[in-house]
Amino acid sequence: MVSSPSVSAETVRFERKRPDVYGDAHPKALLKAIHEDGEFLKPLENQHVASIDQFTPDMLLQLFRLAAKYESNPERFSTALQGKILISAFYEPSTRTRLSFESAWHRLGGDIMSITDRSSTGIAKGESLEDVAEMFNNYGDCVVLRDSNDASVHRMMNTLRIPIINAGNGIDEHPTQAMADLYTIFKWRPELIEKDLPAEQRIRIGIIGVPSKMRTVRSLLKIIAHFPEMVSEISIIHDKREREIFAAGQREALEAKGLTINTYTDMQDVLPELDVVYINAIAWIGDDYETFGNSFKLSKASPFKPDAIVLHPLARGDELATDLDGTPHNWYFSQARGAVFLRKALLTCMVQRAERVMDVI
């Protein structure tokens, strides 16, 4: 047994400042670009968040504005959720999304009760989801749920009298992740929110993933479809061997909203044309996960457009090389950071505390 080398004061020193390249995300620019109008947020006081389908563009823009306000003033509003209790129910393993929601709730001064192990819960006693929902009605003010069973959140919505956010249900959706993704894109280029955006300013978004199997991609495509004028094309890059790229009707529904979607199998060929490169390799199937697209790897050497940004919902594996972290393409760290502020905004509205943080009441 070797004695570990002496640890000096220098080796343990650290900096709090973020490296410049981590996509500073300019929340202030987005804050200025959107005019505050709290009316569009009011419906959120009585709605569960199950799917991107239920949102409107105006509601999303107001959420992004509030998120940008939070991100521009991270220390303020620390009592907005005082007295409110969040029930954080993650039946499917997660650290990232759970801590993101819990951090958001804590930063606003609320309290949290966590359920992280299905076997230690009443579910183990065979209790119905409807009864679990009625129980939650008595104990908290808001629920966040992740479950590999995609029907759970919908069943609970029938009985809940407090709001629930779907934090990932099976392979179906992950709405707040998609909101965080689009929030990041709009912070990067606020002009993209404009209704009459000149054609040459439209962006081409590449998605390296499988829309039929990844809930992050499913939700992302739906949210981009709320702002079809901002994209020239969605380029889906997939492994040649993938059969079912889209679920039945998925592509048609998106195209019906005005999106141009094309599919590709040669990433190197498409990459130089993309303004936003979104990549994800993990799909959660049941209680386990599969990795797709082993053939696609992004690294510093990939033929990116000079200004292109890379997004990834994380956790990442080999598909996103660490040598990209220190380059200006790295907006995936900014994406993760912004997700906390986006969730702060959504949670604030859902538990009827928006009036505490709006400029105009």
Next chain:
Amino acid sequence: MVSSPSVSAETVRFERKRPDVYGDAHPKALLKAIHEDGEFLKPLENQHVASIDQFTPDMLLQLFRLAAKYESNPERFSTALQGKILISAFYEPSTRTRLSFESAWHRLGGDIMSITDRSSTGIAKGESLEDVAEMFNNYGDCVVLRDSNDASVHRMMNTLRIPIINAGNGIDEHPTQAMADLYTIFKWRPELIEKDLPAEQRIRIGIIGVPSKMRTVRSLLKIIAHFPEMVSEISIIHDKREREIFAAGQREALEAKGLTINTYTDMQDVLPELDVVYINAIAWIGDDYETFGNSFKLSKASPFKPDAIVLHPLARGDELATDLDGTPHNWYFSQARGAVFLRKALLTCMVQRAERVMDVI
């Protein structure tokens, strides 16, 4: 893979208001019926809560009054437990009771540390319960413990210098559940607390369960025995095949306090005579549970007295049909809701904060 149907804003809308039939529980009526006298609560500042045996009728009535005060003013007193730490130790799986206690503590402004997995604790290192208790003395202000080993709470009481509440120990007791049950009955009919209650106003309580094996029933019978004048009869309804309905001496001790107890095997026959119908089907034996009385099911079609109320500690299975939920017999949801306020009252007294919430100090 089928794309899930579009989720519209209508499908995700929800109401916060409770349906009228959920036993509105009239906390204000009970609040008026009991005259406040904080002296009876003072002994709770230096007592663990292990069993219903240790309570007196006056102490219980004052606890119920404080619970009713909390239930009538759910947003008030939100700093009563500020600075106090609860150690929430659930070695036996539970969501319902754990979240009920944690919600109560959070609503009063306290902080919580949870232990939910026996294997991740010091117990795994073979540490004695007495040492675990001495450790808790240094870290918190109050302990709530659920353990399938019924002796654990008693062993810890020897060393603890902070109060502990037994949240269920093996098959022995579950005192706060029984308190919540009786609190519900008194909210339903406040006149039952009167010492000289006319005989015709006495109620007949039916218990569908096994007193020898269910801690909820054992504690419930003990607490009713503190107020023997309110019942005309306790009717125990059990499966014909059950041998040991009562533990040794259990029935005799209850009858010695003035309770009339009879046993029955034909539920349909007895049901029309009952004012309160209490049902429970799960008994926790060791780290597993058994279900008793499969032959007994309550539903909307059961021959209830028109004004009868149904109580169930939940979680429920088939023994309590969901079609009862929307009927005036449903007081089990109110029972669960009231349990949080009852626990708020008890916890407040035990950590010496009653003076912050009493009208007269």
Next chain:
Amino acid sequence: MVSSPSVSAETVRFERKRPDVYGDAHPKALLKAIHEDGEFLKPLENQHVASIDQFTPDMLLQLFRLAAKYESNPERFSTALQGKILISAFYEPSTRTRLSFESAWHRLGGDIMSITDRSSTGIAKGESLEDVAEMFNNYGDCVVLRDSNDASVHRMMNTLRIPIINAGNGIDEHPTQAMADLYTIFKWRPELIEKDLPAEQRIRIGIIGVPSKMRTVRSLLKIIAHFPEMVSEISIIHDKREREIFAAGQREALEAKGLTINTYTDMQDVLPELDVVYINAIAWIGDDYETFGNSFKLSKASPFKPDAIVLHPLARGDELATDLDGTPHNWYFSQARGAVFLRKALLTCMVQRAERVMDVI
């Protein structure tokens, strides 16, 4: 099934006052003995805490002074960490150390997010520790980590921009435990901090344990080596069959700092000469633990010096008999209690809140 004996109000009564013999630890005496100088604490605002190596004697004395200030005023400073979030990551099973840190953080008004089960985390998805650290940067203000893999904390330190405290890494170190141990010794005899301590006042410290395998002992030896003038000798008492008492270079490095170290195999022979008797029997190897020194047991009958004090990091097994608990030798309970105040002091400094609690700013 026997009905448990009736529980009376007397059997459940308890006292909050600690027994006199539990080493009252005189924090006030130490508070007076050390002159406050916050300058020595400033470096802690930008340092992870990985090892005792990185500390200086002056920094340690100022931490002990702050801990003594907290211990003398346990109800004060309850908002010092308001708005700060702790990420409590215990991948190796623990209750004692986790609750000690979490209690410290709660007492100062901060919020906590816990990760207690490796399998429910992102690590299960194969996420790198560097990425986990970048995630923590976005969610919290401080991390406490315990991991059986001793390299984890060092790997995370590379990417973290918030401070991390090593709460035990494999068999390597447990720095805050050693700080709590020395804090206890200085409270017991504050004169030991003096630079020109007369030789006859030096103490002889016995360590019953295995320096090569126990992280608590490794850190303790390092921290004593910061104050070599206070000890006449460190007496290591080990089982005859132990081969590798020290790790390579461990003994030499300590002796180079001025410590006199001798090893013994006969405990009964050495015990009457010891002023401080430190014992530990558990060494964590990987995800399991081994017990060493079954042959050594301390009890009331052991031949202690009359004024000798016994320290043990706890949890204990047979090696430390419970009949010692009620004797004046018992300073291990005081050691556990003081550890919370020591951690309060360290955490306060690391998240840049020392100015809220210092007398002189």
